[in-house]
Amino acid sequence: MQTILEITNLTKTFGDFTAVNDISLQVGAGEIFGFLGPNGAGKTTTIKILAGLLQPDSGLITINDRSLADHPLACKQDTGYIPDRPWLFEKLTGWEYLQFVASLYGLPEQQFNSATNTYLELFDLSDWPHHLIESYSHGMRQKLIMTSVLMLDQPLMIIDEPMVGLDPKSARIVKELFKQKAAAGTTIFLSTHSLEIAEELCHRIAIITNGTLRVTGNMEELRNTAGRSGKDIDLEEIFLELTGSRELQQVIAALKGQK
């Protein structure tokens, strides 16, 4: 499998605080890679570095065999980024926003027209493209950003919390779209707090705590690392085991006892 994204010894500090500590991993073409960790573990920092929003202190990032540091524009051309919060230009209409994004990436006119219509229809936005974004709900904004990235059809998609604000129907559609894109060869690097989504979608998962990569692998490899091989335990159990949250079980038991 061809490697699309390669991270080597990535480190990022903010003052005395090390947000990302010597992370290395590889993601192949057509793979959906889950990036999990508790709050403040370093997921968003890593994602922002991959998207070209933050400069790392050290380490190397390669996208499609090109170094992000040396060829930032070519790497960005190949990467679609969906942030965890849908920041948009409030005074543009949805359609104008899509046109703006498409022009930044040089999307051909034919591809723009067919792709946008397809995704707007899928996300129930076809009645809204000519309204100002300031009148959109949170979910509509999230779907508009998804449309803007999906229409570009790039080899790598970096997604921070994909399902925040989406209704169940849209969430289902997004999951199916991700599977379809991956089957067609697109690499998806996603960070999520929803372990069900990670378990359902991801071919491989990495768990990060305190800026350090704890484990990388498929579900079976994760079970082995957690010392529960062969047992039918779900990702939540593995996550709690590997992130050192076992004491949570005691807290839950104590809370149940209070009732």
Next chain:
Amino acid sequence: MLLLRPYFSSIRNRFFRGRRVSLRSGAILLFGLVLFTALHLISLRVIGYFHGQNELGIILSLKIFQMAWMIMFTMLIFSSMVSAVSSLYLSSDNEILYTAPVSDRQLFRMRYLTSFIYTSWMMVIFSLPIFGAYGTVFQAGPLYPVMLMLAVISTALTANGIGLAATILLVNLFPARRTKDIVVYLSLLFGILLYLIIRLMRPEDLADPDKFPDFIAYLSSMQTPALSLLPPAWATQILTGYLQERLIDGLAAGLLLLTPIVIFFAGEWLMGRYFFSGFSKAQESFGGTLSFACRPYHPSPMLRIFHKEARMFLRDSSEWSQMFLVGALIVVYLYNFKALPLERSPMPTEYLTNIIAYANIGLTGFLAASLAARFVYPSIGAEGMAFGMILTSPLPLQRYLFCKYLFYCIPFTLVSLILIIASNGLLQISGPMWWISIIIGLIITWSVLAMALGFGAMYADFKIENRAAAQGSFGAILFLFTALSAELVIITLVFVGNYRLVTSWLQGRPIGTTSLLLAAATLVAIATLAVIVSVVCVKKGIRSLQE
């Protein structure tokens, strides 16, 4: 008090990070002190000049005193209204506060105080050195500073209370966003009107002995008291009485001190009566029902950036409404040239007009810098957090900034050309100065634009809620300082390089090769300097954005 804690904590964290005064806060404080002192010294000189003339001068200076209070009061009401719409109805912490068991009364007290601080601090602080100068010039008694402080604070509190109460009533009738627009228009119209009235009254005529009969008529109108039903009139009544005769008008003092308290309680009652229905309306989006026409897609980043900038500007009423102000500014600017009493000058008219045309280059540059500080400097921060999308795209930042530069270049070039060519026409300028003023005016305008973009990128605040707020920021002040310094150097170079050329032309002598070469060399030097300053600023801006 508990409700105010987040507000004061935010201020402390902003200016005294880690319990220390940061370099930036220190610089702002120092700048404020310099401005405070400069205002006081200038006021001392101006008021001292009037006071030293005769009885007429004293009356005139006191009339200006009254006008200043009235202007301050009206401006404070309008800015309180704009601020109240945002803080009472559109503030992001409303969801936390209004869902908590906090009464309307508590909410009003908190917003009353924060709105007072937001809208009045600058006016209060900077009115003190001006009004304080009256005390020094008139050799007022020891009570004057205390009385002044009380009068300023009481007037500002009254204006704030009126602003809040009027807003609560208005929002009950219109949705909050529209009320904000209405208030913006009203304050703009007020500003334009005030400016036009003062300018078209031609106060310089007061110093003209030929107009003396008119002046007597004016004087009699000056003797009539200002609207005595308004708090600024009470403030001036108390202060001028004390300045002249050391007497305190008890009735005016009582009215001045009691009015803010009465208005505060009236506002509190209005809040309890009308706030919730207005707050509920404020959350109803009206933009959702509007649909906009779409244009076909063309994959040209420059076209799309132009389109985006234009749309964002035209759909934001607080932005495009500023154009009225710019229009009024241009009219008044050009009117000044028309009103110049050139025929009474002891110097040959041609010399004088050329000197004015030369000074006009600097004035146009100053205007371009001010407009750039208002429109261009905040344009990068105004992208908001959506700027992340531009950063993650394959469009080089250089190209993005260049597109933005070109977008602003068109209207700025037009304004500069109109100002220079029209004022040259009014001054009947011809020959080298005509060309010099246009070429140098454009060089200054274009470099000022690049500097505004560069500084805007260096000090971009992506969390700022509106562009106007960026105008008073540290970066904007630094930009203005740098732009005006560069302009000063350019203007000096223009004088050095073109003096011989212009005087030869004016005296009808043949223009020598040395004069021509010197002028050409100066032009090259100025262009090089402008390019270097522009490129350095933009490059620094790009570096900051990338970091």
